[in-house]
Amino acid sequence: MGHGISRRGLLQGAAGAAAAGTLAGCAMGGDDSPDDAKGEVTASNPLGVKPDAPLEVVIFNGGFGEEYAKAHEAMYRQRYPKAEIKHSATQQIAETLQPRFVAGDPPDVVNNSGGSQIDFNGLVSEGALTDLGELLDAPSLDDPNTKVRDTLLPGIVDVGSYDGRFLSLNYAYSAYGVWYSQKLFDARGWEYPKTWTEMIALCRTIKAAGIAPWTYPGKHSRYMSWPILAAAGKTGGIEVIKAIDNLEPNAWKHDAVRAAAEAYYQLAVDGYLQPGAEGMDHIQSQTEWCRGHAAFVSCGSWLENEQKSVTPPGFRMAVAPTPSLTAGDKMGFEAFRGTGSEPFIVPTKGKNVRGGLEYLRIMLSQQGASDFTRKVSSLTCVRGSSAGIALGPGLTSVTKLIDASNGGAFTWLYSSYYRKLERERVDAACAELFTKRINAAQWCDKVQRSADEFAQDPAVKKYKRA
Structure with a gap:
């Protein structure tokens, strides 16, 4: 916090x-x-x-x-x-x-x-x-x-x-995306989905195989806001992200944000989230993923190091960008959230x-x-x-992600400008969204009300992203 x-x-x-x-x-x-x-x-x-x-x-x-x-x-x-x-x-x-x-x-x-x-x-x-x-x-x-x-x-x-x-x-330098085990995918003949339609179809297949399609840290549910915002930025363009950073009215209600929230809410509605994940912290959910109990997890590129003590030999963790939501997305599939951290x-x-x-x-x-x-x-x-360093499978995958994007990395700054907005308000709203206590439209409304509070609070210093 x-x-x-x-x-x-x-x-x-x-x-x-x-x-x-x-x-x-x-x-x-x-x-x-x-x-x-x-x-x-x-x-x-x-x-x-x-x-x-x-x-x-x-x-x-x-x-x-x-x-x-x-x-x-x-x-x-x-x-x-x-x-x-x-x-x-x-x-x-x-x-x-x-x-x-x-x-x-x-x-x-x-x-x-x-x-x-x-x-x-x-x-x-x-x-x-x-x-x-x-x-x-x-x-x-x-x-x-x-x-x-x-x-x-x-x-x-x-x-x-x-x-x-x-x-x-x-x-x-952290690359954010959707992580999976290349070993699992090769063994099952699965391919990472490049579109949301393909993601839902694969989730159906994964669930039928007795594996939870997704897990997430319910105690830090903001981890799931990352693919939502990445998908929103790719769908609507960087201006959608800048409006959020600048606390503009209705920025969180933009059609691209709502479409992204509805897509990821579908994971909860269709039963594609691991049962019990709402009570897990990040280490617990990531460990479940490493144990093969879930196929996908949202995280940044520190994941490989954070999980090195429990990652099975040959797991071959890999990362990919969020799937494209529409054929008309303003950024291509290869675009991803990449930014400095630490x-x-x-x-x-x-x-x-x-x-x-x-x-x-x-x-x-x-x-x-x-x-x-x-x-x-x-x-x-x-x-x-x-250069010249023998990298683990996860970090090798990250370098491939960066190279494939051809400079198409983007990020948001609201979480560093207004840390509590993400750590407390967005986090709490995501916790409700992924336990189906609110729907995607209500999530957008709830986060927007929080952003408006920050925008109107004279005690909060404001920043402008050009």
Whole structure:
């Protein structure tokens, strides 16, 4: 769930030590940040890192674990051997760090991810995040003639930008789609469906074979909003997605959104969802899928790493785009949702902002990025960094998905602009939709009412996607 970071919310969420006196004395960000750790700017030190300044890094200990970060820290230590590095990892990012943001004592680098992520809307409105534009314009670690921005995959700057400032580096590159076992499909003679009519026909066949066609994490039902929105975007075009991102009136009631919601609602109506899935979390539903109890699951490309301990040998997980809803879809079947994930930030109040920027520059090197891919079976936002790496079946399938799209990846930003809208409202509406407590039209109405609330709430900072 999202955590707002308004001044009042922060103080309420902080420990008693962060009393009201903190409010007057410590703004969360702004031009008075104590960036005292500055060194000489040179060709080998373009960001002006102070070589002996301590660096503190806090990592979200989720699907990717924390070992990859220790490798990045070792690279930093190699460049700055006098720098002491403090490393910690937690799943409770907001609970651990909100009091420190209030107190004006945040870490230098934060992997602000997971279910307890600190709400970006609050961080941005409080001026708590360093503009990473300087990092983008710095020379890359591998080639001094190439800027960091020119090493990134398309869309990475967009998804990390707020009000035109690049504030969040989404380090992992995630492709979202519908996952299945190539082994199962080959054994049964099934082919992945390219149209929704074919999907329903295959679901009928799968169910007759004694396998649930789909499973899903009912405790995190928003996972099923992803194929709905992907199908809506492919049917109606990117303008449909942009209207949702911009909280436009009736955006969620667009014909393309309703058609997509009706299609996926059909899975529930026709009995193509695994019984009991409404009570499962993501790990439980994904494990059921790995055990062959369901044929399809909606997820992002972290799935292979997240399920590696329970995936049977030879399972050969594969991913495909959402099936086309109509013959007149504005995007082809190969178009998919692809975007950056796993956001990293450099707080303005960190004691070593220069070091924080440099740490991200190291992460964005070919060595830093390829090492991440080897360790956690996920692509990064760095172009070409997976070349020459032996990838697992799932990630190999992801690279084929990306290549087949010919640049046809797209994404939505509402879930990062207004995290609670997705994590709470859309999630709750999907839970009702897939247990048939509401129908597709009611789902569209319900989510639209929630979006309208966000649009009309003066306390919610608004963003405009061009």
